[in-house]
Amino acid sequence: xxxxxxxxxxxxxxxxxxxxxxxxxxxxxxxxxxxxxxxxxxxxxxxxxxxxxxxxxxxxxxxxxxxxxxxxxxxxxxxxxxxxxxxxxxxxxxxxxxxxxxxxxxxxxxxxxxxxxxxxxxxx
Amino acid sequence: xxxxxxxxxxxxxxxxxxxxxxxxxxxxxxxxxxxxxxxxxxxxxxxxxxxxxxxxxxxxxxxxxxxxxxxxxxxxxxxxxxxxxxxxxxxxxxxxxxxxxxxxxxxxxxxxxxxxxxxxxxxxxxxxxxxxxxxxxxxxxxxxxxxxxxxxxxxxxxxxxxxxxxxxxxxxxxxxxxxxxxxxxxxxxxxxxxxxxxxxxxxxxxxxxxxxxxxxxxxxxxxxxxxxxxxxxxxxxxxxxxxxxxxxxxxxxxxxxxxxxxxxxxxxxxxxxxxxxxxxxxxxxxxxxxxxxxxxxxxxxxxxxxxxxxxxxxxxxxxxxxxxxxxxxxxxxxxxxxxxxxxxxxxxxxxxxxxxxxxxxxxxxxxx
Numbered sequence: 001x002x003x004x005x006x007x008x009x010x011x012x013x014x015x016x017x018x019x020x021x022x023x024x025x026x027x028x029x030x031x032x033x034x035x036x037x038x039x040x041x042x043x044x045x046x047x048x049x050x051x052x053x054x055x056x057x058x059x060x061x062x063x064x065x066x067x068x069x070x071x072x073x074x075x076x077x078x079x080x081x082x083x084x085x086x087x088x089x090x091x092x093x094x095x096x097x098x099x100x101x102x103x104x105x106x107x108x109x110x111x112x113x114x115x116x117x118x119x120x121x122x123x124x
Numbered sequence: 125x126x127x128x129x130x131x132x133x134x135x136x137x138x139x140x141x142x143x144x145x146x147x148x149x150x151x152x153x154x155x156x157x158x159x160x161x162x163x164x165x166x167x168x169x170x171x172x173x174x175x176x177x178x179x180x181x182x183x184x185x186x187x188x189x190x191x192x193x194x195x196x197x198x199x200x201x202x203x204x205x206x207x208x209x210x211x212x213x214x215x216x217x218x219x220x221x222x223x224x225x226x227x228x229x230x231x232x233x234x235x236x237x238x239x240x241x242x243x244x245x246x247x248x249x250x251x252x253x254x255x256x257x258x259x260x261x262x263x264x265x266x267x268x269x270x271x272x273x274x275x276x277x278x279x280x281x282x283x284x285x286x287x288x289x290x291x292x293x294x295x296x297x298x299x300x301x302x303x304x305x306x307x308x309x310x311x312x313x314x315x316x317x318x319x320x321x322x323x324x325x326x327x328x329x330x331x332x333x334x335x336x337x338x339x340x341x342x343x344x345x346x347x348x349x350x351x352x353x354x355x356x357x358x359x360x361x362x363x364x365x366x367x368x369x370x371x372x373x374x375x376x377x378x379x380x381x382x383x384x385x386x387x388x389x390x391x392x393x394x395x396x397x398x399x400x401x402x403x404x405x406x407x408x409x410x411x412x413x414x415x416x417x418x419x420x421x422x423x424x425x426x427x428x429x430x431x432x433x434x435x436x437x438x439x440x441x442x443x444x445x446x447x448x449x450x451x452x453x454x455x456x457x458x459x460x461x462x463x464x465x466x467x468x469x470x471x472x473x474x475x476x477x478x479x480x481x482x483x484x485x486x487x488x489x490x491x492x
Contacts, residue, residue, distance in 0.1 A: 015176075015211050022180040112218035113184075 005124055008051035009033045010040045010068065011086065012060055016109070020055065023113045029120070038062030041071055050077055053120055058087035058094065066101060073102040082123035084116070171204050179208070179227075183220050190230035206231055213256040228257045241269045251279035260287035263295035271302055278312035285318055293324040301330065301346075304338035308345050316346075321353040328357055332364040340373050347379035351386050359392030366396055374407045381413035389421045399429050403436060411437075412445030419449035419456065427455050434462065447472045 007024055011017045012035040024031045032051070034040035037060040044050070054072070058065040065085055072078040084105045085098045095106050105119050129137075182188040194202060209231065213224055228234060233253050238261060240250035247270055254261060261283055270280035281296035289295065296319045300312055308316060320327040331346055338346070347365070355362075368380040381402065388394060402414040415433055418426040430449055437446045447468035450456035461469045 016215060018173075018176050019180065019212070019215065022177070023184070026184060110215050110217045110221075113216060113220055114218070 005029055005052035005120075006049065007031045007053050007055065007120065008040070008044075009055045010037060010060060010065070011035065011055070011057040013057070016057070016086070019113060020116055023117055024120070027117045029117070036060065036062040037064055037068045041068055044072070044078065045075075051081065053082040053084070053124055055084045055086060055116065055120075058085060058089070058098075066097060069098065069101045069103055082120075084119055084123070086111070168204065171201065172208055175201060175204055175208060179205070179212075183223055188223055188227070190227045194227075194230040202231060206233060209233070210253065210256050225257050228253070233257060234259045241265065244272070247272075247276055248279060251276070251283055254283045255279065255286040258286050258288070260284075260289050263289070263291065263299065267295075267299055271299060274306060274309040274312050277302060278309055278315045281312075281315045281319060285315065293319045293322075294326040297326045297330060301334075301338075301342065304334055304342045307339065307341040313345060313349060316349045317352060320349065323356055325350075325353065325355050325357055325361075327353075328355070328361050332361070335364055335368065340376055343368070344373075344375050344379045347376070347383050351379070351383045355387055357387075359390035359394070359396075362387060362390065362393050363396065369398075369402060374410065377405065377407070377410045378413055381410055381417055385413065385417035385420050388417055394421070403429070403433050408439060408442050408445075412442060412449075415442075415446050415449035416452070419452040422452075422454050424455070427453055430456060431459075434465070440468075444468045444471060448475075451476060 007029045009017060009020055009024075009031055011020065011033065014035075017033050017035070021031045021033060034043065039062060041063055056065040056068055060068070063071070065087070069083060069085070072081065072083065082104045083102075084107060085103045086107050086109065087094055088109045098106055104123050107115065107119070178193075182190070182193060194205075197205065205227075209224060209228055213221065213228070216224060234257055237250040237253040237257075237259070240246035241261070243250075251270060261280075263284060266280040266283065270276045277300050281292075281300045284292035284296040284299075297316065300308060300316050300319070316327065327346065327350060331350070335343060335346070347368070362383075365380050365383060368376055369384075371377050371380070384393075384397070388397065399414065399418070403411055405411050405414070411433075415430060415437075418430050418433070430446070430453060433446055433449075437443045443465055447461075447465055450459065451469075451472045
């Protein structure tokens, strides 16, 4: 399988960003990163090259992960784009809320780095 | 011209002459220090960035050979790695976590941390490293060096949990509580819960022996933690809370009733409880707590006590508490509502409908 898919990672923690980018790069994904929910949404609303999948952190500066997810699911272009959410607080209510909003998968920190690429591969 | 100036004017001019270069000098030094600090930070960031990339390539390779890499690193790089490693240990699990622990060993972090336990200023960091690396320490050593503050006690107990020490539950609980004279930190409460929320509950036997000697705040904390623990215990093992139901502190009585709500259903414990005394407590919060305990036990005997409680609930708060309890009791919710309690029942029904909506998003039950 060729992994030239374009992944958008929205994560404000630099360490997590570096870790995921390294992991996905090594597996042939093209990764673009944003650290702010609002900036990311502005880019998504204007871009002609939408990502194939998104990895969203829940706690973000600007619009948080839930807000971003809600907007994505209300947008024609992004309604069916796979989204994986990533959070340090994996409370039941967070997970339920994310699935209610239409997330495809959910990962809690700390996580196994290889799990992210495996989950992405399943969704794409 | 100078002769024409007054002494006050001369003083002012002198002050300006002295202060101007001084302020200029301080400003210059501040700017210089800021530039230097920024340069150091930038160098550190660049170094971390460079090390992160190298660390990742090794981490995801088949044979990282940390020893060789660490030997080839400069002292500055090793220091940066020691700063960086704990951050990644917090983030990662699985095979890569085990690999990072190996890097910690190669960086001599375990030995260094154990040495630093004896140094007051480095203890907390040393405990953090040991917990993140999952390295075990002799509980006696932790007890000797790490009981100065509630935070240190909690961190020491956490090391025992994270290193899977065979006596973690007992020794960790002992370290956390100490002589029971000082309250636990919020972190300590969480650790105490982790230590006792399972097959082992050493807190029960420790409390049975020492509860009467503990500070009231510690007593309330222990009762609260036990309330939220899964207890693998008989009613006899909880017998020590019986005298606490008559404690002169309302908070202790309230916390004891809270524990009864979760664990008081055990027949041998219930047989010894004086429900009449609890329902006659001088504080309405204890009486309401007893209503809720009876409701959670949920049997016919508890319902009979609840119906008796209806007669003694005089204040609005108590009646509301009583209506909430009846709404929780499996048979209580099927009983006809007495006219005195109608308005409270309506309130409770409204709360329940809101709660159903809330549970969808937050999973919160506010008073059950």
